[in-house]
Amino acid sequence: MNVTGRRLNAGAAEAGKALVEVQGLRCVFDLSKPWLNRLIERSARVSLTAVDSVDLTIKEGETYALVGESGSGKSTIARMAVGLLKPSAGTVVIDGTDVWGKKSMETERRMRRKIQMIFQDPFASLNPRWRVGAIIAEPISAFGLIADAKDRHARVGELLSLVGLDPRDGQKFPHEFSGGQRQRIAIARALASEPKFIVCDEPTSALDVSVQAQVLNLLRDLQERLGLTYLFISHNLAVVRHVATRVGVLYLGRLVEEAPARELFSAPQHPYTRMLLEAVPDIAMEGRERLAIAGEIPNPVTPPPGCHFHPRCPARLPQCDIDIPLPKRVGEAAVRCHLFDPSQ
Numbered sequence: 001m002n003v004t005g006r007r008l009n010a011g012a013a014e015a016g017k018a019l020v021e022v023q024g025l026r027c028v029f030d031l032s033k034p035w036l037n038r039l040i041e042r043s044a045r046v047s048l049t050a051v052d053s054v055d056l057t058i059k060e061g062e063t064y065a066l067v068g069e070s071g072s073g074k075s076t077i078a079r080m081a082v083g084l085l086k087p088s089a090g091t092v093v094i095d096g097t098d099v100w101g102k103k104s105m106e107t108e109r110r111m112r113r114k115i116q117m118i119f120q121d122p123f124a125s126l127n128p129r130w131r132v133g134a135i136i137a138e139p140i141s142a143f144g145l146i147a148d149a150k151d152r153h154a155r156v157g158e159l160l161s162l163v164g165l166d167p168r169d170g171q172k173f174p175h176e177f178s179g180g181q182r183q184r185i186a187i188a189r190a191l192a193s194e195p196k197f198i199v200c201d202e203p204t205s206a207l208d209v210s211v212q213a214q215v216l217n218l219l220r221d222l223q224e225r226l227g228l229t230y231l232f233i234s235h236n237l238a239v240v241r242h243v244a245t246r247v248g249v250l251y252l253g254r255l256v257e258e259a260p261a262r263e264l265f266s267a268p269q270h271p272y273t274r275m276l277l278e279a280v281p282d283i284a285m286e287g288r289e290r291l292a293i294a295g296e297i298p299n300p301v302t303p304p305p306g307c308h309f310h311p312r313c314p315a316r317l318p319q320c321d322i323d324i325p326l327p328k329r330v331g332e333a334a335v336r337c338h339l340f341d342p343s344q
């Protein structure tokens with residue numbers, strides 16, 4: 001992303017109203033065996049808290065990136081945000097509509113139209129037996145956007161051009177395209193319902209490095225042209241630095257730090273954020289001591305008490321293994337760490 005584009009984006013985000021409001025979001029998976037087995041084996045119920053009390057707000061025109069190691073809860077939040085997975089607690093409100101609240105069929109349909117998702121593996125998400133034109137036309141018909149077949153065909157051609165493909169590509173099947181082109185088709189299909197909010201779940205991680213930048217640039221251009229808002233999920237911080245206006249860092253289901261992207265990359269506050277940045281060779285750590293943090297991510301079924309990160313944190317305080325840190329806010333940033341002093 002060029003610097004000018006990024007500034008425009010950030011400006012739009014500052015001016016924009018909140019489009020997505022997530023409050024107290026929680027997801028607990030029940031991993032227990034069936035009750036009869038539990039009775040015979042005298043075993044207890046087992047649960048896994050994949051997402052724990054997550055609050056976040058995404059403004060119109062913003063790209064909010066969720067980062068964290070594998071298993072931190074990124075995809076689970078995305079699935080709850082788009083209505084694919086019911087939260088155990090909490091709310092997701094998108095453009096004024098509660099995603100999981102009771103609503104009329106018409107409100108539900110209008111809401112679904114506004115929310116789309118792009119997945120990591122474009123091949124798996126495209127029906128191999130359908131021509132590309134039919135794949136892209138499907139949401140247009142499903143949402144009753146264009147009734148006339150000729151006009152729908154023209155719109156499919158328009159969408160293919162918008163993502164940098166030839167309008168005649170609609171005649172082909174997904175296997176006739178490269179990975180990057182297939183991701184463009186998936187993007188065209190996502191755009192077909194004229195959404196406002198798109199969740200991009202690792203949209204470039206299955207692609208060659210040379211193609212990744214092209215797809216990221218396409219997403220950015222589409223955002224500027226169509227005023228889209230993105231929730232961008234990635235474990236790749238170099239990619240996140242390229243696209244995000246705001247970043248949330250997840251550790252074992254909890255949001256441990258949240259800040260405007262430039263702030264987070266230039267002055268990370270949480271020891272876990274610093275550890276993640278250290279792992280990216282091209283992110284400079286000038287003026288900051290590199291923390292030597294070792295250890296594996298703990299078993300999410302039995303997470304450490306207090307701050308989940310404390311067993312891996314070299315600077316931990318006595319209270320870190322007892323008290324759950326609450327978010328401390330400074331300006332547009334929030335940090336959940338006992339070590340963090342907002343007055344400094």
Ligand SMILES: Nc1ncnc2c1ncn2[C@@H]1O[C@H](COP(=O)(O)OP(=O)(O)OP(=O)(O)O)[C@@H](O)[C@H]1O
Nearest residue numbers: 029048050069070071072073074075076077235300
């Ligand atoms: N359907 C499920 N049933 C039980 N546990 C699940 C289920 N889906 C996810 N989990 C668990 O929830 C936790 C969070 O998973 P999630 O896929 O959201 O993490 P992630 O940060 O997206 O990881 P990755 O980067 O590997 O995709 C993990 O411990 C995972 O094993």
